[in-house]
Amino acid sequence: MLEPVYVAYTGGTIGMVRTPTGYAPEPGVLEQMMRRFPELQSDEIPPFVVNEYDPLKDSADISPADWNDIGEDIAANYDRYGGFIVLHGTDTMAYTASALSFMFEGLSKPVIVTGSQIPMYEVRNDARENLITSLIIAGSARIPEVCICFNGRLLRGNRSAKVHSMGFDAFASPDYPTLGDIGIDIDIHPERVRGPIGEPFRLQRCSTEPVAALRIFPGISGDVIRNVTRPPLRGLVLECYGVGNAPTRDPGFLEALREASNRGVVIVDVTQCIRGTVDLAGYAAGSRLANAGVISGYDMTVEAALGKLLYLFGRSLSNGDVRREMQRNLRGELTPSG
Helix, strand or coil: CCCCEEEEEEECHHHEECCCCCCEECCCHHHHHHHHCHHHHCCCCCCEEEEEEEEEECHHHCCHHHHHHHHHHHHHCHHHCCEEEEECCCCCHHHHHHHHHHHEECCCCCEEEECCCCCCCCCCCCHHHHHHHHHHHHHHCCCCCEEEEECCEEEEHHHCEECCCCCCCCEECCCCCCCEEECCCEEECHHHCCCCCCCCCEECCCCCCCEEEEECCCCCCHHHHHHHCCCCCCEEEEEEECCCECCCCCHHHHHHHHHHHHCCCEEEEEECCCCCCCCCCCCHHHHHHHHCCCEECCCCCHHHHHHHHHHHHHCCCCHHHHHHHHCCCCCCCCCCCC
16 A cells, blocks of 8 residues: 655755756646656555755755754644655755754654756756656655665665756766666565664654865875864864775874864764775874774765764764764665674
């Protein structure tokens, strides 16, 4: 039996129209088009309602405050619907999906984040297929996770990243297999899906305190670290080389990291590589980072690490508890070592 689906339309390319300055969101257009498409009136499509946000946003303008708004919206409607869709722009879709995966504690229903690379307004687009597939999955599948559904694949939200700026295959999950593959049939892989934990659903708002991500590059100095980590910064995702290495022969670089860590900044090491994990014990350079107070993010994406930091800060945990929880697998976002 198909369950009713709640669609939170936040903005993004899927509902944009052409303007003299390029594509832009247009209020009312998406829902009008959805109601006109005969395939969306099929018995195979669950009943759905659309809540169009005001204002609609290009996803480049999405912030942690918007994550809280989306979370509050879904939480307010949680008991009335069997599944949820968040229509969202692709640029920051993986950030939103990651953050929501942590914020929704005790989730027992599917939350599908989707959008498109070409607006539904255009004759040739990827919007219809992404939306139709997401509606069917949200209304019928027992998937207690926040997912991204895009171009025939269902991905764990906090394992996803945007990997193509122009192609329909815009998203990938490099370090975790697909939760579902959509071809002639919709094949969900239940062995890859996290089971419900049996706790009541609860929304934990994320913090809007400042965090940052910094990509290590040849020649980066301690002064750069000091400038980035100045108060009031609470957390830093450090995108390092390979298994988590950085140029630790520079004593000023290490000292800047140590000063920030001692001041309470939580510094999480993730890899710049598309695949693989951080191992701070693998090389002397990694060990020096660990000694300076940097913690491993294992195989978390940058998007997941940032969302997780803000979620944990939102719980008002101690600095030590945040550091410990960042290294624990909470929502399938990382593969612990050993």
